[in-house]
Amino acid sequence: MPMISPEEIRAILDDHNPVHLETLAGDARRLTRQYFGHAIGLYTPLYLSNFCASHCTYCGFHSHHTITRVKLTGEQTEREMQAIAALGTQNILLLTGESPQATPPEYLITAVRLAKKYFQGIALEVYPMREDEYRALYQAGADGVTVYQETYDCTRYAEVHLAGEKKNYAFRRQAPERVARAGLRQISLGILLGLGPVAEDLAALYGHLQELERNFPGVEYSLSFPRLRTIKAREFATATVDDAAFVKILCLTRCLFPRVGLNLSTRETASLRNHLLDICITRVSIGSKTSVGGYLTDEPPGDPQFDVADNRSAGDMILHLNAHGFDPVFTDWRKIDNI
């Protein structure tokens, strides 16, 4: 039984009455404080590689772009990790492009083992894998996996994923289930807002999360809602999700899933992040660099996946949180051997 239909979501998105929005935000804020208190989780992304074998029309990393391709060596990875650890956060998100060829599971396992030296919480945002590959990452020390379906609309999915393994909708849709079976403790799901029909995508995402909660209740789930941005003057969005709609989506999600974490990256501006922290966000990235090699040099060789819109340093973000009644959480797990 779906908890909310696309029609009901559309009615909420099409309702421009500011009083209704304020009520929704108030409910979202109350639930967030009740279940998460004033704690805000912190993490920092590390882009290991921007090699990509898939052709996703909307992505800055895709295989047909003539961007500079870079993959960190073990030594470079460790130096980047040291730079991130110095920011204070003990949660790292390791990212790659969708290329099992350039960054095979063994490469990722090595990165996870290195990360274990510096961080308490280790998550990956990489290409979908088999269950045994996820298990190997878990046993190496990974705690979480982020895998966004991008859009749940199969037709739209086929239109924008032209080549590479990412074309395989079903393999991606079932990835979170394989992650859970492999034993990982955190799963982050999401859609790329604007890529597909928003109301339908949201309803499908909620349904997917409900299904996972029922089958794998022990996993800690969180959701992210990256908004599609224009790349090199080409517009791929089918719908524009403006700030009001974005806030509505996050608040609605909080009301439907009071205990589920809501992440917000530095794709969004400092101002919007500040306001949303006060309403429903429970986890933010800090000090993010989205280029491969970005933590060691201001002019990294690899092009970024997206331009950071919130350029505050990690220290400034922590100061902001402290000054506004939030408790920045640097560590939310203690690494124990996952074997």
Add this chain to the structure above:
Amino acid sequence: MPDTFLLGGKTFTSRFLLGTGKFSSKEALHASILASGAQIVTVAVRRIDLNRPDDNILAHIPPETVLLANTSGARTADEAIRLARLARASGHGTWVKVEVINDSKYLLPDNEGTVAATKILAAEGFTVLPYISPDLYAARRLVAAGAAAVMPLGSFIGSNQGLRTREFIKVLIDEIDIPVIVDAGIGAPSHACEAMELGADAVLVNTAVAIANDPPLIARAFALAINAGRTAYLSGLPQQRATGEASSPLTGFLFE
């Protein structure tokens, strides 16, 4: 004679245990501990930032307070055991609140896993306070496993719903010989008072204090309510009845 509370071989004058999550700042936490008079505070092992010894949560807990490390985040007995051992190895004492929770939606404890972890940790010398759904069989097994107390939930953790499990907690109070500490769901001082009137040995509160507008003030209110409930319990509350009772007994004539 003062009313003291014996737990884990120590004697306490306060029956108020305070949780340390969800506060807006370490300063608010510190002020709330002082206002609460709590002598035992629980801290999630996973939230202790070993890289920040000067500014982690432990730096804001008064030194005379007993630290009760909790295994929040553990999904299995094995994970709870590892977290408890890590806490001890990193110098955070041997008092542990065992939480084994494998459900992120309701956050209900897994009693079976909790019993398994308690058995091993108690044998290793930990003072174990297990967090459970109020079930008599689980509580008996915990007594046999060497638990120092049982901590049944009043309602869903963080829900502030009060003693929804009242009748089941009463069974534990009546039947279990180790202390019963009501944990989770205590959302108002009146709930804490009710638990103490019922005969609970202590209560643990976190969310209701941490997210209040004035945490130290409500911490003080909880302390007063806990004392009131305890005093009422000791006084022997008049029994509640479902029906009215004639002030002139029906069979009184037999003894006239």
